[in-house]
Amino acid sequence: LAQLPDRMRDLGKSTRSKLGLLAPAFGLDVDRVASELAQRSANAVLLEAPIRTRAGFQAALERRGAFSIDAQRRLEDIAGWLGRARELRARIRALGERWPASTSDLRRQLDSLFAPGFVAAIPEPQWPRIALYLRAIDVRLERLANKPARDEELTRQIAPYTARLTDPFHAARWLIEEWRIALFAQELRAQGAPTAAKVDAAFAPQLNAQ
16 A cells, blocks of 8 residues: 555545545544555455565556555445435434434444444445445334334344444444344345344354453
């Protein structure tokens, strides 16, 4: 990356342009987002093979065009996610405190999904599913006013597990997101047939480490 100052400069400029008004609303530093984005795309494109020789290093630099394309594509994803999340936040605020358990859960879900460091932390298999997680929130909000008791019942099922997430990007978090789809927006089709037992199992490594 130090050998690609023009690419880094362009990426920083694009990030400030696309996220300058969105990032602060989520407590995000635009320059940190740009740095994490560059590192992520470098890992995916420039470092696809270990570099052990000068020739290998030069070959990686030759992929700088693909690096920029990957970074810009991911930047478009991020801008779309944050824009959608901002809209969802406004809808949640408009509900006031009529259903506090549900709205609190939704606010925490959105805030933690885009907590600082999310660009680096989202696992690659989950990257294309972030938009679906946001769509699931949309579906949930559409149904909440019609069946608030049902939503609160499902929220009680999931609350003990979300409370265990001391790190917003713990591995169990992504299984919980799939479980949310299964509970609140079944038609969007969760991956991996998520259940409470599977979420418990995902927490097991954390418990063993303690």
